[in-house]
Amino acid sequence: MKYDPIYYGDYLQLDTLLSSQKLKSLEHGKEAHDETLFIITHQAYELWFKQIIHELDSVHKIFNTSNVNPTHLGVVNHRLQRIVQIQRVLNEQIAIIETMTPLDFMEFRDYLVPASGFQSIQFREIELKLGLRQRFRLGIDQKFFNSRLKEEHKEYMIKLEEESTFLELFDAWLSRMPFGQTENFDFWQEYQNSVNKMLEQDRKIIMDNKTLHDKEKEFELKNLEATRNSFAILFDEEKYNALMETGEMRISRKAKLSAIFINLFKDEPIFQIPNRMVESLLDIDEMFSTWRYRHAIMVHRILGTKIGTGGSSGHDYLKRSTENNRVFLDFFNLATFLIPKNFIPALPSEIKKEMGFHFE
């Protein structure tokens, strides 16, 4: 034994941990059986939130440079996937809290007013560190949340807003990616040509289709125009940036082009891990979004439609934030801009070589 012998319970500080459940119902004279469940479930959430923050901070540090080391990308993806696995557990935990019935909750609910899950600083910290800046939140969410925090926590949240988010660092990293344009080759020019050819071909098919009624034809052509318009915005810096201002787009045009490029050429050795990283971000967003949705249903189940202290029923608010608080929608929308393999412009061999290993 190289070091002082360690005892399991001491190492984990179990004496502290297992005596940190102080029941309000007991304080008020009569233990409510399910208050223990209520406390422990929330504590388990907070422990896992701490772990997620630990992982986010570590990948933030790796990306917080203008020259990200490629030997770190495997680890980054590994940690993002770890977050996804933790989220699986967070989602499964909802089914535990749902074993508490409305009447069981009523036994101690009044003692807890006005405490609220809104006051979980760590969860807000996770959302923010991923990329959900204050300005992207629902109005009610911003106002209501802040008004209920302790002064020190308000200040902490304000300080956090001063730091870069993972989404911003990832945006910057994607934006620095070369390959799209070299001296002799302009990939995006060729891509636009392909898109136009594809759209033109689609138009012809619609026009020549004799089985379509006029109304259907009209409808199909309208769809086609919508698609054309999506591409037009992608290739028009000014229009794109205007949507950045409104928050409809959250990553820069350059980053989005890189993300599309990675997706199109995901088999190239240099993109295999970056492509997985983008998928990990989709996973994280999807898992939190599912968690918010199930959380809303759980609240509905236990509280019904009672109007909460926030002025709208809890589950109504939660449902709205389910969609609003998504962080990586830009990457979900990538699929909009992909084109069939046979339309993808071929890369010159000198560029392809750059994407491979020294060793062959």
Next chain:
Amino acid sequence: MKYDPIYYGDYLQLDTLLSSQKLKSLEHGKEAHDETLFIITHQAYELWFKQIIHELDSVHKIFNTSNVNPTHLGVVNHRLQRIVQIQRVLNEQIAIIETMTPLDFMEFRDYLVPASGFQSIQFREIELKLGLRQRFRLGIDQKFFNSRLKEEHKEYMIKLEEESTFLELFDAWLSRMPFGQTENFDFWQEYQNSVNKMLEQDRKIIMDNKTLHDKEKEFELKNLEATRNSFAILFDEEKYNALMETGEMRISRKAKLSAIFINLFKDEPIFQIPNRMVESLLDIDEMFSTWRYRHAIMVHRILGTKIGTGGSSGHDYLKRSTENNRVFLDFFNLATFLIPKNFIPALPSEIKKEMGFHFE
């Protein structure tokens, strides 16, 4: 061996089953690797849908009488819980289909136009048999869905509308429940008294609270009025029935009162299984609702925001139907009408006795 020897593969008709994956991509000249996944996932869904219908039909049969046999209730709950377990698998299957990337899907997507998951008769059948009648669906959903069915399938769906749904049979069963009123005891009158006392007490607390600003006080009182109003509707047959017309309420007032009664006295032997049955319905609704939500995200991930053949982007529609197509919201809303244990009127001993066993 009592019967002709049976062979595993023959019994399961594997020759048929495993040759029922006909790839359109292959037909068009080039196999798309992921089309097999696409077909098999959907086939697995349809197999499980068949099983769910099998269970629903069996519980429908048990409840399709004015005199449900209490020895069957355990089995009914068992089968409802089996549906929930199948739904767990349905939800987990979404993560399989999500391993298909947008580009992979593009390799065969065009061959499938205009086939659509909307055309799953079995899924519609499940929704309907649970209780989602045509008139409760979104307009787009009704119109669009029907326009794309084969004539025989349209007729089948129309025929199914003529049968009672499980929700209706369950409503009737709940409505027949006695206990709320006997010669000498009117539970609901006492309940209303309790509710009034509770609300009055709440009002006093608000008025006497000197830490509240005027605005907060006003807000709290408004909340109180909203709660009072919910109860008022519950105890006003006319108002309640008006909400039945609009579809805001989906079970009768009598059934809702019984459901509240069961919830309040769920520990009485006679209600232990019925209470679990209501919980099973909540589970089923929650699982389908989560499935729809995750399904919407999956479509977003694979298709982006492309406008679909239905005139709105697929995932937009799916998200709207996620909430709209919930069947058992009345039971979620039960929590609204529960009151703390110390306010619940005591039952006379002769009624309590009725809820127990002969054997003591």
Next chain:
Amino acid sequence: MKYDPIYYGDYLQLDTLLSSQKLKSLEHGKEAHDETLFIITHQAYELWFKQIIHELDSVHKIFNTSNVNPTHLGVVNHRLQRIVQIQRVLNEQIAIIETMTPLDFMEFRDYLVPASGFQSIQFREIELKLGLRQRFRLGIDQKFFNSRLKEEHKEYMIKLEEESTFLELFDAWLSRMPFGQTENFDFWQEYQNSVNKMLEQDRKIIMDNKTLHDKEKEFELKNLEATRNSFAILFDEEKYNALMETGEMRISRKAKLSAIFINLFKDEPIFQIPNRMVESLLDIDEMFSTWRYRHAIMVHRILGTKIGTGGSSGHDYLKRSTENNRVFLDFFNLATFLIPKNFIPALPSEIKKEMGFHFE
């Protein structure tokens, strides 16, 4: 607001909770990134263990009487099912710890010697409270475990051994169940007759089967004898009790007969909840058993075959305890004693009536 306003973080004691992760690697000069994960995962386990103990203690209290109140059975089953849902989360947590690679673990493993999961008092407490008394454990498990505990923990475990286990209380409750024998009706006599008839019929089928080779026939007859022998033990108090001594049987003969009876007549109102309770015990055993198995694989994955401080490789020990430490095997074995519906003796109507409700 009726009480002092409460703040989320204070209520959950987050300051304490979130500062209870003291890294040994940091103490030794260099933070190992994954030590945080290691600590938090174990802490999450211990929090949930506390919750499981909370539920077990409450059902223990309800059963710790010679006259269990039937109005409590629904709650007991609810809490057993809550344990099952917690176990689902425990199982899912294994996949989180598995994201730690062998090299990551090596960065801090040596600092932890000789701490070990064996020293989790709470987990031992759960196993014991369910029914796994010291004498049922593997020899190595008993000796090794105790030798590594602090004196106070040893004493605590010894004190716990003095209390009744849930299995013992459940055994007593089952044993008190009447119905098997009344003045005019001896169910078990009739059951034996049925079993004999069934076995005799099986024997005839084998003897008359001309497609069987001699060797196959001999084999089938041997199987038949084994089944006959299982029943013989069940109906021979002395033989059965001898197997109680060896630990092969863990519930009394009377309790086992009652459990069989419940299973055969599970549709009777009075047995619907008890039948679910037995199923809940199967679920709990199965979940812990799966947890132990996955735990063993996880240890193998992270440590390889290194011989541990216990004198056998960790995962070898864990695999052996996976099966040995199962608590409710008697209930798994129930299936052995069930007979086809058409062989089950009918109950006299006065007994059937006893199993129903007053209300009809």
Next chain:
Amino acid sequence: MKYDPIYYGDYLQLDTLLSSQKLKSLEHGKEAHDETLFIITHQAYELWFKQIIHELDSVHKIFNTSNVNPTHLGVVNHRLQRIVQIQRVLNEQIAIIETMTPLDFMEFRDYLVPASGFQSIQFREIELKLGLRQRFRLGIDQKFFNSRLKEEHKEYMIKLEEESTFLELFDAWLSRMPFGQTENFDFWQEYQNSVNKMLEQDRKIIMDNKTLHDKEKEFELKNLEATRNSFAILFDEEKYNALMETGEMRISRKAKLSAIFINLFKDEPIFQIPNRMVESLLDIDEMFSTWRYRHAIMVHRILGTKIGTGGSSGHDYLKRSTENNRVFLDFFNLATFLIPKNFIPALPSEIKKEMGFHFE
């Protein structure tokens, strides 16, 4: 619409699929409600088995060359992970079949004799294609399985044995990996030096530890010798190959060294994906192993200890095969051979460069 319009139900061949459930109980006169569940669950399994085989065949094709294209590795890992996700569903399906009680199964069980899950050709095919050759199986498993197959299926299995397994192709690929030895650098010589240093240091610590009793010291030294012996075998071609003969080792020494190398240098760009591939194989093995274990418990639960037609009780056999049929144990055992980071020999810069990208 570019092609003939397609209808959802036709594309999926639902008419065929949903009429492929032929109940034996119905044939014998009385429908057993749960036979539908029994058939559909097994059919769902077989559909997913087909999908797994589809994925295995595709990765087999990619690796069936002496010059695997690095642009394919991302796809290979993607498909291996897809198999893992399918396995999650397979595991979750066990909980569905477990909703069938022993009595429910008895209603149709006898009609199925002697059909058995052993006769699932596809499952055997998966095990074999992964790497579980006939000679690695339990004796009973080999004999019993074959005796119960149709002639055509026996022949099919024999033919499959003639092809290479994925494990063999993966072994060959690993074995071809360079890096371990160049003109001026012999990594494995340096590694052995490091191992010896490490072991020597461990020995000193034990000898100098004055808190150890003689017996403990002796025990610790024995452990040390066992570890030393594991390494000795790894570095002794003859001894290692002898263990290949017995089946204790299943991948070649060269492949194992490469796998260790990949693990040690998993952050190098060229190893990031290969390292994930090894992890995917661990995942697959773990998932099947968990599936077998839960399957064994499920059989126990539904059948009890009845002696089956195989001469041992079904769940006993299943438990033994749970461990025996693991395919990738060599990769689980890798952890045995890893050493702390500070002991790992540094790579010369010209070798490190080979492991990076052209683009920097």
